[in-house]
Amino acid sequence: MSLRVSLRHALPGFTLDARFEAPEGVTALFGPSGAGKSTVVLAIAGLVRPDAGRIEVNGRVLLDTDRGIALAAHRRRVGCVFQEGRLFPHLTVRQNLGYGRWFAGRHAAAQPGRVVEMLGIGDLLGRMPADLSGGEKQRVAIGRALLAAPRLLLMDEPLAALDAQRKAGILPYLERLRDETRIPILYVSHAVSEVARLATTVVALRAGRVLRAGPTAELLADPEAVPVLGPRDAGSVLEGRLVAHHEDGLSEVEISGGKLLLPRIEGAPGARVRVRIGAQDVILACLAPQGLSALNILRGEVSALRSGSGPGVIVQLRIGEDSLLARITKRSAAALDLAPGQTCYAIAKSVAVAPADIGGAAPAPLPE
Amino acid sequence: MSLRVSLRHALPGFTLDARFEAPEGVTALFGPSGAGKSTVVLAIAGLVRPDAGRIEVNGRVLLDTDRGIALAAHRRRVGCVFQEGRLFPHLTVRQNLGYGRWFAGRHAAAQPGRVVEMLGIGDLLGRMPADLSGGEKQRVAIGRALLAAPRLLLMDEPLAALDAQRKAGILPYLERLRDETRIPILYVSHAVSEVARLATTVVALRAGRVLRAGPTAELLADPEAVPVLGPRDAGSVLEGRLVAHHEDGLSEVEISGGKLLLPRIEGAPGARVRVRIGAQDVILACLAPQGLSALNILRGEVSALRSGSGPGVIVQLRIGEDSLLARITKRSAAALDLAPGQTCYAIAKSVAVAPADIGGAAPAPLPE
Amino acid sequence: MLDTISAAEWDALRLSLKVSAVAVAASLPLGLLTAHALARWRFPGRQILNGLVHLPLILPPVVTGYLLLLGFGRTGPIGAPLEAWFGIGFAFRWTGAALAAGIMAFPLMVRAIRLSIEAVDPKLEQAAATLGASRPWVWITVTLPLIAPGVVAGGILAFAKAMGEFGATITFVSNIPGETRTLPSAIYAFLQVPGGEGAAMRLVLISVVVSMGALLLSEWLGRRIARRLGGT
Amino acid sequence: MLDTISAAEWDALRLSLKVSAVAVAASLPLGLLTAHALARWRFPGRQILNGLVHLPLILPPVVTGYLLLLGFGRTGPIGAPLEAWFGIGFAFRWTGAALAAGIMAFPLMVRAIRLSIEAVDPKLEQAAATLGASRPWVWITVTLPLIAPGVVAGGILAFAKAMGEFGATITFVSNIPGETRTLPSAIYAFLQVPGGEGAAMRLVLISVVVSMGALLLSEWLGRRIARRLGGT
């Protein structure tokens, strides 16, 4: 396990009592506003001293109130990107970026040039933080944390102020970070979709408690988790292998139960990729459909049905080895006469697998 | 026209030169990070004095540098919700909310109780802003602006820090605000989908210039606008009439070219509603599809095709009086042999029309 | 100890308290205005105003007192008309002692207030403006509460300074028992005679206790207010 | 005007500059430490330290000088061992004048620095810590640059105050030409003899010009630094 957290902390009107473990990779910490996500982040960074708890990163104990251990923030090597940026107002963008690097000394591995380019902040290097727009600030803050060569990266809604394009530009980079370095990332977000493709593990927090935690694919594909994550964010994450790039700009990915055609992803054939398909982006059919613009039609078997209070039903399909969720109306479920064990076809528009939801291959080489 | 803006303002390294007009209702100001959105907002609020320009709200001139008119910020009666909240740290949440009300005097129409309830900040009234989480702060800031009874509401990414649930809870309220009061709203956002259902008008800004501006339905349904708005955000807004509520939780909406079944919307049959259908949520078929879980199948005629640099094609369909956009792969377009004039079927999952994308009927009565 | 304090010494203490309190109270509005002007307004002569405000800090107090005597004395170009037209006399009166103390303490007050004004985020004031508050209202409802710790600190610091002021006061209004004989004047007189140290130190102690009490009060108030504002 | 300044007056000016500069330079590290302790640390006796720092502001300068004389004089409990063991003599030397000036100016310096430390957002320091900076490094790379305007302002204010300090200095180290006769002492000497007012005022003018120059410089520097930090 690369990250073990167990915290108890009481604030007036709010008590945090959370415990979770996360393997290597990206752990997504979800929860509504006021759930205590930022409090968890601050405790891990060493900026809030919880009443009691234990924090361990890759076997290194950062905090253990029982044993009286509490590493100072600067010894934790925990990079943070905060909701509010927190750039140093007296330093230029360049100097802000260099700040952590300087202390990282020989650990400082990342090439600043690559990070700067990836974040699109090359033109801002000479500026002072006060002259940046909200999104520009946040991009610089991300760069600064990355360049400090942290052993754990905490990101507290770092992309909230970014536009979709910038977000999409940064996600693949975080992905590579996850895959090629072994830096665990704890990523706080409101929107599962934002990090589902990134996250190895999902931890759902509400009112200071962990509601559910587990591997992303499992959790997202679990119909029981839908009320926790919110129906809009339900969906499944499939693992696959990149097979080929086609002329018309599509890439072919093989999954256990068939193949998918996705908008081009830049990676060498053979690479492993993760694909997220939102439950609401899947249409079901009992007969093999014909003459549709949708390219991805997978054959599977209904393994579970879960209806909530609304008009929707979550249908879990077994497709090869994978689980796929579909969210359809009760009316449709009745019309199709769906029941566990039944064979049916899942239709996903290739483009419904959004660029941000395709993981595994980043558009740019990882900085050294 | 309710809002006319024309601004020229030079900053080191950035020049704003924007001109747009917006009718009553909500105007969405889109653009990537650094486009100058916040600068426009500040100029309208009277907090930045542009080098030159003219601003008129409902016939009232707030600024006219040619005629030497520049109303002071506090006389503009322009409510603002800023990216960073800007709550008064020395006042409780209750006092923050009451601040603008007090100055509004007899104009103060909104019932604080309703606003507080809607924003879910009833439990926070006695707190100081420093003890609020990021999202809580933003909700209070929204309430404060609303309660000042503004004649124009400027919202600079006010929802960026909110979770989907809260967002969904606030949007209907803004919608009512738009429909039942005549307060124009200028809403800054990265994501078209966030406000497409709200916006009467869309203004796309990039690098300080207005790229495109126009009525939302028209602009979103215009394939030419796709590169401006971003392919992920393309989609069409359809106007319809609520026909009936069905037992199974679905509501039926009649549009010019057929009917749609949507997750329940609370409104009386006969009410007018706006529905947004994302271009990527539409599947096309040449033959009338059978045995699908998708309930909404509309027959239409291809009116235009637009292919970009990627693997996608935007197809515009004429459905009754309305325009519908579909984003499909080039491969599918070729397979279906699509061409203008051709009849085809658009399939939209009912649930793909997300609650946040159905406008017109708010779940709660408007505050007096 | 208290029983060894003579009636004359009590008088001096009471007078010092009065003089210092009046000096602070009367100069506070002007101090706020000046601090605000220096912090926020850009006008020609701003640096001159700034220099003038600091003058009493820079000059030897005796010089300040001498200049006050020349300007605000009975025949002075300011003192004479003030007395003739408004009946406001400073010469040899406790009001003059308050004037001297107020002027000597003014730079301290202005600096403290000015720094706290500069620390106020103008974005909050802008937000208040968009909510309909005019300049004066913004100032009263946002700026003033936010600078309250600075104002309290500045005011009490000025009070403490006024309690200790001696050189300018005695030079300007001399030492008239019951009228202008403040604690420091009494202390000085004791120090002039051999063996007067004991009595002087006793008065020093009284003066220190009062001033320290005021300072600690200001710290405490400042922290209370800062806590309300959600600072650390 | 300059040609009417006698050699002795030049000496006094030079001495004043030296004394004030040394006073500020030597007390700056202690001032930073004290300001930091008062702003950030919570320890028993914090209020006592705060009171002590303010003492020179509250006491009549003559009393401060007298206490210095008692403590740091040749036979004083601090002065005697210092001189015996380290050869650091303050009594009747320019170093003593610097000590007196430094102590009198100390509260002003500490207050200015303290306020600017309190205005530093601890979140920035926390961010620096997460980037690997230990406490001292955070202080040097984040806190210090952010408080630079306050430090400059405090330092120069202290310098100006030191330039004008008289009461404590003359009481502690007397008024010895070339050694402890600073400008204000020279001004005093002139004021004590018949017809000396003219000469005194000339020296006052010189002293005001120097101090004002320093203050304006500090304003300018402060604004430059503030602008770099992106303030208004």
Add this chain to the structure above:
Amino acid sequence: ADLLVFAAASLGTALERIEADWEARTGSDIAISYAGSSQLARQIELGAPADLFISANGDWMDHLVAGGLIDGQSRRDILGNTLVLIAQGRGAAPHDALAAGAMTARLGEGRLAMALVDAVPAGIYGRAALVSLGLWEEVSDRVAQADNVRAALALVASGAAPLGIVYASDATAQDDVSVIATFPEGSHAPIRYPAALTAGARPEARAFLDHLGSPEAQDIFAQAGFIPAGT
């Protein structure tokens, strides 16, 4: 410096001229520190390296002698002074200002400027003189006490106070005041400026002390309005 002299500040100008003469004549370097007599005395008490102390205040000299800090043998009065009543302005008509009622009449609403009547020599002498002339009752609540005699002079010179009691030496050189009366010799203790060597004085000090009594030096003092010692 070869010699450090502590001298009452009021001796300033005259002593400077004597110092210059002496230095020119002997080539030795004298440093004179001018401050209030009480300040200087206290400094000597606490180890000041002064060789010679010239006080305006006999009490402080007595105090130091009693403490063994001064070579009592060397003590001598080098100067005297007279006490005068001054008014603002050149050539204010002299009249019998010291007669009963005259002073109060002339004061009107104004104040009588003096040095501190309990603490500073000029004030102490002044009060003694007023008491012996039977005027103290009449003017005591009109007295404004300054911290030293020069400040009292400034009060009159600036017009703040119509009358003041100062030394003749102070009044002499001040342009905008005039002496309207001189207090009779017997009305107060004789005004004396004692000078003495300190306990650790360097040998050269004695010569300079002697020189202060020399006719040349006494002449300079006299020009400054002092009266020779022993007169």
